[in-house]
Structures are given as C-alpha cells and as structure tokens.
Amino acid sequence: MIDFLQLTIYGIVLGSIISLGAVGLSLIYGILRFPHFAHGDLFTLGAYMAFVVVVFFNVPVLVALPFGVALTALVAVAIDQTVYRRLRKVKPVILLIASVGIALILRSVIQLVWGSGNRVYEAGIQMPHLWMGLRIQNDHLIIVGGTILLVIALHLFLQKTKVGKAMRAMSDNSDLAQVTGIDVNRIIIWTWIIGGGLAAVAGIFLAMDTRLHPVMGWRLLLPVFAAAILGGIGRPYGAIAGGIIIGLVQEYSTPFLSPAYKPAIAFALMILVLIVRPTGIFVGRKV
Amino acid sequence: MSLLSVEGIYGGYGDVDILNGVNIHVDPGEIVVIIGPNGAGKSTAMKAVFGLVKVREGRIVYQDKPITNLRPDQVVKSGICYVPQENNVFPTLTVQENLEMGAFIRNDDYSADLKKVYELFPVLHEKRRQQAGALSGGQRQMVAMGRALMLDPKLILLDEPTAGLAPAIVDLMFENIKKINGLGVSILMVEQNAKQALAMSHRGYVLTTGRNRFEDTGKNLLANREVAEMFLGG
Ligand SMILES: Nc1ncnc2c1ncn2[C@@H]1O[C@H](COP(=O)(O)OP(=O)(O)OP(=O)(O)O)[C@@H](O)[C@H]1O
Ligand SMILES: [Mg+2]
Numbered sequence: 001m002i003d004f005l006q007l008t009i010y011g012i013v014l015g016s017i018i019s020l021g022a023v024g025l026s027l028i029y030g031i032l033r034f035p036h037f038a039h040g041d042l043f044t045l046g047a048y049m050a051f052v053v054v055v056f057f058n059v060p061v062l063v064a065l066p067f068g069v070a071l072t073a074l075v076a077v078a079i080d081q082t083v084y085r086r087l088r089k090v091k092p093v094i095l096l097i098a099s100v101g102i103a104l105i106l107r108s109v110i111q112l113v114w115g116s117g118n119r120v121y122e123a124g125i126q127m128p129h130l131w132m133g134l135r136i137q138n139d140h141l142i143i144v145g146g147t148i149l150l151v152i153a154l155h156l157f158l159q160k161t162k163v164g165k166a167m168r169a170m171s172d173n174s175d176l177a178q179v180t181g182i183d184v185n186r187i188i189i190w191t192w193i194i195g196g197g198l199a200a201v202a203g204i205f206l207a208m209d210t211r212l213h214p215v216m217g218w219r220l221l222l223p224v225f226a227a228a229i230l231g232g233i234g235r236p237y238g239a240i241a242g243g244i245i246i247g248l249v250q251e252y253s254t255p256f257l258s259p260a261y262k263p264a265i266a267f268a269l270m271i272l273v274l275i276v277r278p279t280g281i282f283v284g285r286k287v
Numbered sequence: 288m289s290l291l292s293v294e295g296i297y298g299g300y301g302d303v304d305i306l307n308g309v310n311i312h313v314d315p316g317e318i319v320v321i322i323g324p325n326g327a328g329k330s331t332a333m334k335a336v337f338g339l340v341k342v343r344e345g346r347i348v349y350q351d352k353p354i355t356n357l358r359p360d361q362v363v364k365s366g367i368c369y370v371p372q373e374n375n376v377f378p379t380l381t382v383q384e385n386l387e388m389g390a391f392i393r394n395d396d397y398s399a400d401l402k403k404v405y406e407l408f409p410v411l412h413e414k415r416r417q418q419a420g421a422l423s424g425g426q427r428q429m430v431a432m433g434r435a436l437m438l439d440p441k442l443i444l445l446d447e448p449t450a451g452l453a454p455a456i457v458d459l460m461f462e463n464i465k466k467i468n469g470l471g472v473s474i475l476m477v478e479q480n481a482k483q484a485l486a487m488s489h490r491g492y493v494l495t496t497g498r499n500r501f502e503d504t505g506k507n508l509l510a511n512r513e514v515a516e517m518f519l520g521g
Contacts, residue, residue, distance in 0.1 A: 165380065168379060168384075169380055169384075169385075172380065173377055173378075175371075176371065176374060176376075177377075179337060179339070180434065181359075181360050181364065181391055181392040181438070182391045183391075184360075
C-alpha cells in the first residue's frame, strides 16, 4: 500500500511535468493544426536557459526560472516568425517535418554549447521529508504546486481575457476568426509565448527532478504526445488530465517492468487510444 | 453615391475564373439580394469582396475607397461585416463570447452594441452562457448576425442566412434582417428562398456562371416571366 502511494506521488510529479508540455502542444495543435515535434527540445532549451542564469548570477533555480521561461518563449516566437510563419499555407505534414528539423537544430546547438554530459542546478542530495512512511522531496512539492498554479493561471487566461478567448475562437475555426477581424498573427504569437513558456517550466521542473541533459526533452516527447492525444489533441484541458494519467501509469508500471520501458507504456496507451477512441478519452463533441 | 460597388470583377480559386465580370452595387440603406443556381459563383462573389478570393481584374470600391484584394481583417476595419454560409459561429465559445469576438478589433466600450444585439435577439440574452454549438440552426444564425452587428457596420454581407432552417424560422430570419436594415444597416445577401428574399429586398441580381444575368428591383424580378420560370420554380 505504501509502495502504491509512493508511486502515486512519483506519478503525479511526472504527470505534472508531462501536463505542462502536453497543454502547450495541444494549444499549438488547436491553433496551427500541426504536431509540434520540437516541443521536447523547448523543454531542454528552457532547462539550459535557466542553468545559464543559475551559473552566471549564482542564484537558486527558482529565481532563474522566470528568465529561462522568458528566453525560451522568445526563442519559440522567433522560430515561429522566421520559419513556421512562411509555411502557414502548406500541408501540416510539411510543418511537422520542419519542426523535426528545428528539434534537431535546437538539440545540436545545446550540445555544442554545453556538451553532452549531465549537469545539475545544485550539487548534493536533497533529503526527503518523511510523512506517514512516504518520501516527499521539497522539489516535488514545488513541481506539483507550481503546476497547479500555472494551470489555474492558464484557465483564467483562456476564459477571461480577450486574447485567451480569441485563442479558443481560432482553435474552433480559424477561417471564421480571420473574417471576424481577429488579428491572427498576434494570437499565434501569444500561443507560442504560452506554449514555449510552459515547455520551459516543464523542462526546468524535469531538470530539478532529475538532471540536465541535451536529450532530456526529446525523451519526454513521446509521453507528452501520448498525454495530448489521450486528452483529445487540441483540447488543453484534456491534455492536463492526460498528462497526469500518463505520469501515473508510467510510474505504476515500474514494479512490473524495467523503468526503461516507461515510454513504451505511454506509447502503447497512445496507440490504444488512437485505435479505440481517436478523439481522446474524455467525452466531448468533435468539432 | 453607392456604398459598395463591385465593378466587372474576374477571379477564382485557382487558374480557372469563377467570376467572369460581376457587377453589383449597394446603395446606403438598401437590401440587395443575389440569387442564382448552385455553383453560379454567388458565395465566391461575396468572398471576393471580403478578400478571400483573389480578384484578377476589375475593382471593388467601398465608400469611395478601393478595397480590391485587401486582407479580410482590413476589410472588417473599413466597416463591412460578413456572415459566411457555413460554420459561422465558434461552437465551443459561449453565445456572449461569440459576440465579444465580433468586437475584437474594438478597444472602446462596446456594451451598448451588445445590449442592442440582445434587444434584437432576446433569445440570445437568455442563452448567453451556453455554447453556441449547442444552439438550434436559427439561433446559431442569430449569433452569427449578432456578431457582425457588434462592429456597428454600415454594410453586412449575408450568405444564405436561411439555408437549412424550418419554414417558420425562415420567416423569422427575414423579419430579423428587415429589423437590422431598419437600424440603418445596408444588406447584401445571397438567398435560395428567392421569392421571399426578392419580395423584401429593394433590388436583386440573378447570377449565372459568374456573370450578371438579370438585375432589377425585387418587385420587377418577381414579375419577370423568364426569371420566374428559370429561377423561382415557375
Ligand atoms: N474553396 C474552393 N476552391 C475551389 N473551388 C471552389 C471553392 N469554393 C467554390 N468553388 C467552386 O466555385 C464555383 C462557384 O461556387 P460558389 O460557392 O461561389 O457557388 P454558389 O453560387 O455560392 O453556390 P451555392 O448555391 O451552392 O452556395 C463552383 O464551381 C465551386 O465548385
Ligand atoms: Mg454559396
């Protein structure tokens, strides 16, 4: 029982990280209609951007986090405006391939600058809190708490602000958004700021939980896609739930399977959903 | 002076022209209707005004300013609103959010226009918190028109506002269009319910294969034997 609860904690932590990625992926898909394969490498970029600030100014990672987020959002917008923007009218598969190219470029640059070894924000081992026989680390509380705050903020943004509503409108019907007079490019820029920013947070959280490595984000891309698809791709709220489910399932599998197979579990779940319920597991109207 | 004048436009979606010299004008305060067989290019003509179809030749003038081949958002800013034939609401947004999107380009207080729309369509006020996709066809059409009205436009383009609606609702929609016109908004609409539409409009055009075939007052077109036989079902 204790083991199960312990795995639940790990699953929620991992699920939070996956959710932050999946929600951005889902928003981007909803608005630009292509699966963004460079999303995992935006995680990595965010983690390393924060690392630079940590090392340069000798500050704790939480202080560096906003800078890492801002820089990553900026890079995401720049990539969109220089590369993806030129491809708005082509078939989604072309954009998909372009994003794979961007993913490779980002990873190579990161590897070139920081090398292919592991890095950490803070040397030393954190002592976990012991609570009713469960081990809980400070970082875990930060990751889950931070994710909850961000999800609430995103919800308020999408429901209450003009730009957030316009994002939902574009995701519903981008042709109609255009003839309604919505400034489509401005909304797309906002989508990248949010998607890129959340990816950076996910990357920083992942690096806090494990360590920095040039392929850390790419390795998480599969579970992130699985989460977005589970939640019905294009639906940010579904992606959050999908992320938590994938995180939990991956951790629950560890007593039975080698942890190396964790992504395989996510992949299997994703395939299952695509075959049985391609619109995602949550009830909702396909529009 | 015409509010809108479409002068001899040619254009289409690819290499082949769908429009082969269409001429349409709308004067201030008018209801103008375009009828014609399926595939005649009626929707295409409207899309051309709105910058959604490339105009290869000819010109479009709105309030003495050329608007040929402007981007859709620029056309909106010049004061024309457009209600497409299909998929003309944001289904997962609430009714009120749909109307707010109509006012996206405005940075001033638009609550007076929101109130005006709710007065025109009280049922929308009742359902303002419901998702637009869950409404009936007639109510969705009201949302789409209401969204267009949020900019307080001088001219609204309506593409088949009564398509697929039950007869009683069709009558109601035509009443609504008259009411909107009563507010001083000019209307250019495409209609399949040709008789009713011509009866309530000031002028009408019959379009076939991307060309003007007939053009007259609504009353005269209804009385024209050839038009009646070919396009009004006898
Ligand atoms: N997006 C498009 N791409 C290519 N061809 C199109 C497109 N939309 C319409 N067409 C073609 O243009 C021609 C005119 O179509 P249009 O929609 O303007 O007709 P319409 O008069 O509005 O007909 P309806 O009464 O059926 O609405 C048709 O031959 C149609 O197949
Ligand atoms: Mg049509």
